[in-house]
Amino acid sequence: MxxxxxxxxxxxxxxxxxxxxxxxxxxxxxxxxxxxxxPLNPMADPKAAHALALVQTHPARNAPSIRQAIDGIMQDNQKPGRSPSASEWTVQRNNRTPDRQGYVVRVELRLPGDQPHRWIEWEYLWLVQLSPEAVIPLSRPASEVMP
The missing domain is CATH 1.20.5 (Single alpha-helices involved in coiled-coils or other helix-helix interfaces)
Known part of the structure; x- marks a missing residue:
């Protein structure tokens, strides 16, 4: 043993x-x-805060600013018992492509679908160049709110 x-x-x-x-x-x-x-805290980085402000205050197709256009989309998609929701606005440095330096601004919307348990999610992405100042839509939903 x-x-x-x-x-x-x-x-x-x-x-x-x-x-x-x-x-x-x-x-x-x-x-x-x-x-x-x-993601960067936009208030900790002045350039990121400026990029976020450029996107939110940029003129939209059907509203005075992109921020107001997104708020309008949220209000238009209210359904009884189901409310749309939006994520926080986030800002990240764009280091992936050397020819497109700047910041990527993102917000996601979750809207109620036509059926009770269905949801539609839209991701709005913009590339912000600070010199010269430019706001470039990177996603289809973002390009639809831009003029």
Missing amino acids: SPVPRQEPGRRPAWIRWVEWGLVAALVVGIGGYLFWK
């Missing part, structure tokens, strides 16, 4: 400790990744 390895009372097996430390490491890496890649 071979001796069975004895375990001290109250001590966990080694593989459980490895799993626990692996989960702790994954949590730390996840938090670090979030902090590194999270």
Whole structure:
């Protein structure tokens, strides 16, 4: 008969400790990744705040500004018992394409569909160049609100 390895009372097996430390490491890496890649706080970066202001105050096709046009879309899509919702306006640096430097401004709308449990989601994206100042729609919904 071979001796069975004895375990001290109250001590966990080694593989459980490895799993626990692996989960702790994954949590730390996840938090670090979030902090590194999270969207910019527009108020912390003056250029990002300026880019957001350029988009929100840019003239729209059916309203004095893009912000008012989006608010109008929200009001037009009110349905009994179902309200549309909008995400926060986010601003990110555009570092993906060297020929299009600037900021990407994004807002998403969730509108009630024709059937009770259906929703329509629209993503509005704009590229903002600060010199010279330009607001370029990057998504179809964004181009539909622009003049």
